Amino acid sequence: MSEALLQARNLSVAFGGLKAVQDVSLDVPQGSLTALVGPNGAGKTTLFALLSGFLKPDSGSVHFLGRNITGHAPHESARLGLTRTFQVVQPFGAQTVRQNIAVGAHLRLADRREALALAESVAVRVNLGAVLDKPAADLTVAGRKRLELARALATRPRLLLLDEVLAGLNPSEIEEMIPVVRNLVDEGVTVLMIEHVMRAVMSLAEQVWVLAQGCLIASGPPSEVTRDPGVVEAYLGHGAAARLAARGARG
Numbered sequence: 001m002s003e004a005l006l007q008a009r010n011l012s013v014a015f016g017g018l019k020a021v022q023d024v025s026l027d028v029p030q031g032s033l034t035a036l037v038g039p040n041g042a043g044k045t046t047l048f049a050l051l052s053g054f055l056k057p058d059s060g061s062v063h064f065l066g067r068n069i070t071g072h073a074p075h076e077s078a079r080l081g082l083t084r085t086f087q088v089v090q091p092f093g094a095q096t097v098r099q100n101i102a103v104g105a106h107l108r109l110a111d112r113r114e115a116l117a118l119a120e121s122v123a124v125r126v127n128l129g130a131v132l133d134k135p136a137a138d139l140t141v142a143g144r145k146r147l148e149l150a151r152a153l154a155t156r157p158r159l160l161l162l163d164e165v166l167a168g169l170n171p172s173e174i175e176e177m178i179p180v181v182r183n184l185v186d187e188g189v190t191v192l193m194i195e196h197v198m199r200a201v202m203s204l205a206e207q208v209w210v211l212a213q214g215c216l217i218a219s220g221p222p223s224e225v226t227r228d229p230g231v232v233e234a235y236l237g238h239g240a241a242a243r244l245a246a247r248g249a250r251g
């Protein structure tokens, strides 16, 4: 595997007495498409916040492109090329799709016309070209998810942290979105995605990390990780792996 673009080492953070992320280390290889999975409340979004500077860890470090970015502000990380999306999409509803995307483009382009031109080319990449001049408030859920992706892409990221870009989409919208995500990697963007849609994880990710109660409990290719008894238990409860095995044995 090629060298790590992002390295997290022993990251921990607590909210009061709740240890949301505990001693998590992971390496995201340059050019990879990897996924972070785990049950609700496992700490996935909190880990994204630690990686992207929205939260400061109580301990541990984050290195990006070999630089220590622990505790850097999100816009500083974004300028280096590390951008995240949000699970709950909040566009500027009265502004057009083009104007919304241009907000991301302004990270690197001061000139308004250049930012709007970049917004247009990014919109085409995520299939929003036909609605560029519509108000963002008119978009469907699937359209808003694409807009969130486009805003992040307009910052010209090297590493994109995608927080549930498939959540709320119907099966055919998911099928349409999967190649959009795959194309990002083909275009040179490294992607780490939080995703609950396991079908998408299985078809997209080369490696998966599993978080449960703030701890990394497994990592590896998705087909192996989903057979790991510890992972099955984390999702389905204590004793689930043994119950499933017994049921399988009974045929």
Ligand SMILES: Nc1ncnc2c1ncn2[C@@H]1O[C@H](COP(=O)(O)OP(=O)(O)OP(=O)(O)O)[C@@H](O)[C@H]1O
Binding pocket: 015, 018, 020, 038, 039, 040, 041, 042, 043, 044, 045, 046, 047
């Ligand atoms: N700002 C906060 N203050 C207090 N507790 C928080 C805060 N943010 C998250 N938590 C708690 O930390 C734990 C991890 O939450 P987090 O949102 O990171 O989980 P998640 O794996 O992303 O869950 P989901 O899949 O449901 O989005 C949860 O118990 C959550 O309630």
